[in-house]
Amino acid sequence: MKENILVIGSTGFIGSFLRRELQADGASASGSSDSTVLDITDSDSLRRIFEKGNYNTVINCAGMTGVDACERDPLAAFRANALSAGNLSEAAERYSFRLIHISTDYVFDGRKGNYSEADRPSPVNVYGQTKLYGEKMIDLNNSIILRVSTPFGENVSGRKMTFIEFVLQKLMSGQPVDAAIDQITNPTFLPDILEFIKVAIDEDITGLYHLGVVESVSRYSFCMDVARVYGLDQDLVRPVSIDDLGMIAKRPKNTSFNLMRVKGIYKPHGLSEAIEKLRFSTVHP
Numbered sequence: 001m002k003e004n005i006l007v008i009g010s011t012g013f014i015g016s017f018l019r020r021e022l023q024a025d026g027a028s029a030s031g032s033s034d035s036t037v038l039d040i041t042d043s044d045s046l047r048r049i050f051e052k053g054n055y056n057t058v059i060n061c062a063g064m065t066g067v068d069a070c071e072r073d074p075l076a077a078f079r080a081n082a083l084s085a086g087n088l089s090e091a092a093e094r095y096s097f098r099l100i101h102i103s104t105d106y107v108f109d110g111r112k113g114n115y116s117e118a119d120r121p122s123p124v125n126v127y128g129q130t131k132l133y134g135e136k137m138i139d140l141n142n143s144i145i146l147r148v149s150t151p152f153g154e155n156v157s158g159r160k161m162t163f164i165e166f167v168l169q170k171l172m173s174g175q176p177v178d179a180a181i182d183q184i185t186n187p188t189f190l191p192d193i194l195e196f197i198k199v200a201i202d203e204d205i206t207g208l209y210h211l212g213v214v215e216s217v218s219r220y221s222f223c224m225d226v227a228r229v230y231g232l233d234q235d236l237v238r239p240v241s242i243d244d245l246g247m248i249a250k251r252p253k254n255t256s257f258n259l260m261r262v263k264g265i266y267k268p269h270g271l272s273e274a275i276e277k278l279r280f281s282t283v284h285p
């Protein structure tokens with residue numbers, strides 16, 4: 001791959017994985033996106049980066065991702081998730097790069113499930129609203145918006161514990177894990193994001209795509225599968241309702257994806273296969 005790629009948000013969960021893998025692949029993925037160096041809410045900061053960089057592709061993995069934090073500070077969420085997307089879209093036009101922007105299943109209200117790219121978003125919390133505003137700022141003629149959900153995979157940045165690491169830590173120490181039976185998604189495996197992006201660059205694809213594993217599962221089933229693959233006690237996984245978890249922002253329930261569109265260009269992993277790959281590629285607690 002001979003691309004000059006900038007990964008923005010490369011200190012985060014998705015960005016750190018993509019940056020490492022793209023660099024290993026020979027693409028020069030140099031993501032200086034510690035937010036003190038590159039601030040996506042500040043167009044001057046972006047101009048300084050793009051005037052020097054000569055990038056063909058910019059992958060935006062940056063944003064304010066704490067759903068409850070967004071609810072507490074909507075203005076900060078708007079700046080990080082929406083205003084920033086407008087800045088990047090303008091820069092994409094001015095500096096002629098392909099923008100790949102990561103978005104979320106939380107643009108949907110979760111009443112219907114099996115959402116395709118043609119379904120109308122209707123977010124139920126500030127995080128989802130600001131991500132949707134961000135999407136609307138992007139010109140899809142020269143960009144990709146990739147909606148992902150409950151991303152899982154190797155924790156390259158190691159800055160925060162991932163959902164799977166949390167589950168493993170609990171189960172390995174014999175403690176129960178409460179997992180919502182009514183929160184249903186197609187969790188997105190990090191290597192699928194990477195491979196989709198490589199295909200999209202090679203084939204010069206643009207547009208809106210949903211990406212996750214092939215099955216729609218509840219958080220409860222997800223945890224049960226993790227317990228099974230790692231040989232841990234499934235009885236410690238307790239089914240609860242998302243409404244009982246006491247979170248600040250409202251969560252949509254069934255944001256599962258219809259994957260027809262993405263399957264036309266890339267075949268994502270199945271859930272068990274993905275968890276098995278993760279198990280053999282990572283040292284866990």
Ligand SMILES: NC(=O)c1ccc[n+]([C@@H]2O[C@H](COP(=O)([O-])OP(=O)(O)OC[C@H]3O[C@@H](n4cnc5c(N)ncnc54)[C@H](OP(=O)(O)O)[C@@H]3O)[C@@H](O)[C@H]2O)c1
Pocket residue numbers: 008009010011012013014015033034035036038039040041060061062063064065066080102103104105131148149150151
């Ligand atoms: N995690 C999920 O459950 C989930 C689900 C669906 C979609 N997504 C989407 O996937 C993308 C990546 O999520 P993630 O979980 O990898 O995020 P993350 O781990 O929270 O990382 C966020 C990244 O954004 C950077 N950032 C924040 N504000 C910035 C600013 N003003 N300028 C430049 N960089 C800034 C952070 O840098 P600093 O550390 O320097 O602040 C960090 O590198 C986001 O668009 C998110 O909405 C995530």
